[in-house]
Amino acid sequence: MSRPESYINVEAPESQPAKPKRRSKVRSERVALLVLCALLAAALIVIYRLSFVYWLMKKNLTEHVCCDLFQEKTCVQCDEGWEQHGGQCYYFSINKSTWEDSRQECGHKGGDLVKIDSRDEQEFLERRLRDQMMEPADRFWIGLTDSKEEGRWLWVGGSPLNTSLTFWYKREPDNWNIENPEGEDCVRMGEKDGSCDLMCWYDKSCKIPHKRICEKSAVSV
Numbered sequence: 001m002s003r004p005e006s007y008i009n010v011e012a013p014e015s016q017p018a019k020p021k022r023r024s025k026v027r028s029e030r031v032a033l034l035v036l037c038a039l040l041a042a043a044l045i046v047i048y049r050l051s052f053v054y055w056l057m058k059k060n061l062t063e064h065v066c067c068d069l070f071q072e073k074t075c076v077q078c079d080e081g082w083e084q085h086g087g088q089c090y091y092f093s094i095n096k097s098t099w100e101d102s103r104q105e106c107g108h109k110g111g112d113l114v115k116i117d118s119r120d121e122q123e124f125l126e127r128r129l130r131d132q133m134m135e136p137a138d139r140f141w142i143g144l145t146d147s148k149e150e151g152r153w154l155w156v157g158g159s160p161l162n163t164s165l166t167f168w169y170k171r172e173p174d175n176w177n178i179e180n181p182e183g184e185d186c187v188r189m190g191e192k193d194g195s196c197d198l199m200c201w202y203d204k205s206c207k208i209p210h211k212r213i214c215e216k217s218a219v220s221v
């Protein structure tokens with residue numbers, strides 16, 4: 001006796017076993033997509049961090065070596081241990097020496113004792129010396145002297161002192177000759193507690209050891 005025809009047709013269709021393969025393929029594609037997204041996110045994070053580090057380096061470099069001079073962007077640099085202001089470099093010594101020896105020490109470093117050409121420069125130096133001076137008398141030599149002719153003040157290099165741009169303390173220069181019979185032919189400056197209207201130049205015997213301010217031009221980079 002043969003089976004009814006309907007019983008035979010109940011068998012599963014041939015295409016059904018293929019379903020697990022499709023699910024597996026979809027799952028693989030999703031995993032690959034997730035991995036790709038993760039890699040992309042990681043790459044974006046790395047790019048962002050590198051950009052930030054580059055920005056910081058550029059900002060740091062710019063702040064240290066660049067300044068605006070005469071409305072133009074000019075980058076200048078000073079040697080280590082020198083301070084930059086207005087395109088010039090300044091060195092504030094720790095040790096003391098006579099005025100002539102101080103000139104030589106500045107020369108060894110490629111500069112000379114400072115020549116003050118503007119109120120702005122005087123203001124910068126006066127402010128910096130407040131931190132540099134250890135006591136009220138701990139003043140610094142500058143490049144001004146009347147050693148060739150009493151009362152005729154010359155800057156290092158030979159240019160005469162501009163009488164409309166002087167910062168003598170009251171009753172200075174007095175060429176006081178009690179400490180040294182030769183009088184006082186060299187100039188030191190500074191007031192530890194700050195000066196009145198920047199007036200802090202004093203003539204002093206050139207043979208007395210003092211600290212010094214050296215100056216030289218900044219180098220363009």
Ligand SMILES: [Ca+2]
Nearest residue numbers: 146175184185
């Ligand atoms: Ca003098």
Ligand SMILES: [Ca+2]
Nearest residue numbers: 174175203204
């Ligand atoms: Ca004096």
